[in-house]
Amino acid sequence: xxxxxxxxxxxxxxxxxxxxxxxxxxxxxxxxxxxxxxxxxxxxxxxxxxxxxxxxxxxxxxxxxxxxxxxxxxxxxxxxxxxxxxxxxxxxxxxxxxxxxxxxxxxxxxxxxxxxxxxxxxxxxxxxxxxxxxxxxxxxxxxxxxxxxxxxxxxxxxxxxxxxxxxxxxxxxxxxxxxxxxxxxxxxxxxxxxxxxxxxxxxxxxxxxxxxxxxxxxxxxxxxxxxxxxxxxxxxxxxxxxxxxxxxxxxxxxxxxxxxxxxxxxxxxxxxxxxxxxxxxxxxxxxxxxxxxxxxxxxxxxxxxxxxxxxxxxxxxxxxxxxxxxxxxxxxxxxxxxxxxxxxxxxxxxxxxxxxxxxxxxxxxxx
Numbered sequence: 073x074x075x076x077x078x079x080x081x082x083x084x085x086x087x088x089x090x091x092x093x094x095x096x097x098x099x100x101x102x103x104x105x106x107x108x109x110x111x112x113x114x115x116x117x118x119x120x121x122x123x124x125x126x127x128x129x130x131x132x133x134x135x136x137x138x139x140x141x142x143x144x145x146x147x148x149x150x151x152x153x154x155x156x157x158x159x160x161x162x163x164x165x166x167x168x169x170x171x172x173x174x175x176x177x178x179x180x181x182x183x184x185x186x187x188x189x190x191x192x193x194x195x196x197x198x199x200x201x202x203x204x205x206x207x208x209x210x211x212x213x214x215x216x217x218x219x220x221x222x223x224x225x226x227x228x229x230x231x232x233x234x235x236x237x238x239x240x241x242x243x244x245x246x247x248x249x250x251x252x253x254x255x256x257x258x259x260x261x262x263x264x265x266x267x268x269x270x271x272x273x274x275x276x277x278x279x280x281x282x283x284x285x286x287x288x289x290x291x292x293x294x295x296x297x298x299x300x301x302x303x304x305x306x307x308x309x310x311x312x313x314x315x316x317x318x319x320x321x322x323x324x325x326x327x328x329x330x331x332x333x334x335x336x337x338x339x340x341x342x343x344x345x346x347x348x349x350x351x352x353x354x355x356x357x358x359x360x361x362x363x364x365x366x367x368x369x370x371x372x373x374x375x376x377x378x379x380x381x382x383x384x385x386x387x388x389x390x391x392x393x394x395x396x397x398x399x400x401x402x403x404x405x406x407x408x409x410x411x412x413x414x415x416x417x418x419x420x421x422x423x424x425x426x427x428x429x430x431x432x433x434x435x436x437x438x439x
Contacts, residue, residue: 105404106391106435108418109147115139116422117438121175126431129181130438131173133422137162138170138185140206140213146430147438154212156183156204161216165192168202168216176233179208180254184227184239185216199223201241205255219249219258226270230278230286231255236307238286240276245269246290250307264305265312269294273327275377277334279341283358284308287341289317289334298322300345302334302360315360319367322347329376337384339363344382344392346374353382353392368409370394372401379425383435391435395425400439 111117115132122128128143130150138156143149157168165188172184182205189198201220204213219239226242237251239258246268249258270276271291278288281304288303300318305311322328332345337355340363344353351372355363372394374380380394388407393400400420404412420439427437 105389106402106416106437107146108400108416108437108439109143111421111426111438112139112141112150112153114421116424117420117426118170118422118424119173120426120428120436120438121173122428122431123175123179124177128428128430128436129173129175130426131156131170131183132426132438133170133424137168138183140173140181140183146432146434146436154206156185156213158204158213158215166194171227172229174229174231174237176231176254178233178254180231180237181206181213182229182231182237182255183213184229186225186227190223196223197221201227201239201249203229203239203255203258207254214255217258220247220261222261225273226275226290228276228278228288230280232280232284234284236280238278238280238307240264240278240288242270242272242274242276242290244272246276246288248288264288264303265314268292268301268303268314271298271327271330273329275331277332279334279336281336281341281358282338287334287336287360289332289343289345291328291330291332291345293327296323296325298324298328298347300332300343300347302341302343302356304360313360315356315362317343317354317356317360317362317367318345318347318352320347320350320352320369330374331377331379333379333381335382335384338386342382342384342390344380346380349373351380351392351394353390355384355390365409368405370403371415372396372403375423378423381425381427383427383429385429385433385435387433391427393425393427393437395420395423400425400437402437404435 115134141153174182185202224243228240271293286305340357393402
């Protein structure tokens with residue numbers, strides 16, 4: 073249970089010290105590989121990450137705005153929840169919503185946010201990518217920064233632990249702002265490649281690979297062929313490569329407004345996306361090439377702008393999870409891309425999907 077204190081600023085919430093239960097979830101066959109934990113106070117999960125110590129960092133949306141919390145016991149209990157938005161940035165009628173979070177191995181927490189500035193008819197430079205940072209051992213996030221001062225969406229963040237943070241976003245084209253000082257300052261926006269033509273009302277997903285290159289997953293819209301591509305960007309040499317990762321075609325005259333995700337693995341990357349409402353995933357090597365069996369169809373389906381994720385345990389198992397109509401779904405796969413056990417389901421607030429691989433090798437999802 074999440075408890076509000078009248079003596080604490082609205083942006084900081086205290087979480088009860090009572091244990092929040094984890095539900096072991098059984099589908100067609102009982103399995104201890106997947107556990108589901110409740111988000112404090114019934115919040116809406118957005119993203120979860122683990123750090124080098126195994127601490128789980130959870131970002132969620134709440135009626136009081138984006139909130140951040142840690143758990144060191146796989147979601148049984150949570151520490152003090154911290155409001156991401158500072159008091160000065162909280163203006164009448166302005167609502168912030170969390171989009172993404174990156175947690176590097178040094179301990180910096182980076183959060184991407186959007187607002188309803190467009191709905192309030194504020195200047196278009198406020199329809200922008202907003203960012204806040206929690207420094208190691210800090211008790212509050214930095215003041216919110218407007219990263220790009222431009223009408224945009226599709227916000228994603230990646231951090232490499234060496235001070236480099238990249239903010240990716242869409243505004244007719246695919247852009248990025250790069251920081252080399254852990255997010256204290258960002259350089260002016262650059263277009264990653266002018267030949268890329270992204271589906272503008274979808275999203276981006278970004279992550280640094282083990283080789284230091286930035287991977288960006290996006291949907292192309294050229295000729296209304298809405299194919300999925302993985303970009304690998306060597307930022308030290310400013311060299312960009314691109315590989316098509318979807319094989320099932322989707323030709324549609326209009327943006328499907330879909331979300332998707334990419335995450336690094338020991339061998340390369342995992343990518344998950346929807347095509348014609350059906351969710352697929354693939355494993356990729358460190359050059360971005362899909363690894364057989366290439367595109368794997370899951371039982372999951374998606375709604376408009378609903379989240380999904382794919383996690384790999386490094387030992388051959390992959391968990392794919394998705395959200396639709398307030399229900400979280402998931403399926404485990406073996407190293408050959410075959411389903412392992414049945415489909416799991418559970419009620420979950422919001423449109424986001426948040427999950428991690430714990431330090432004990434267990435998959436944990438948040439609802």
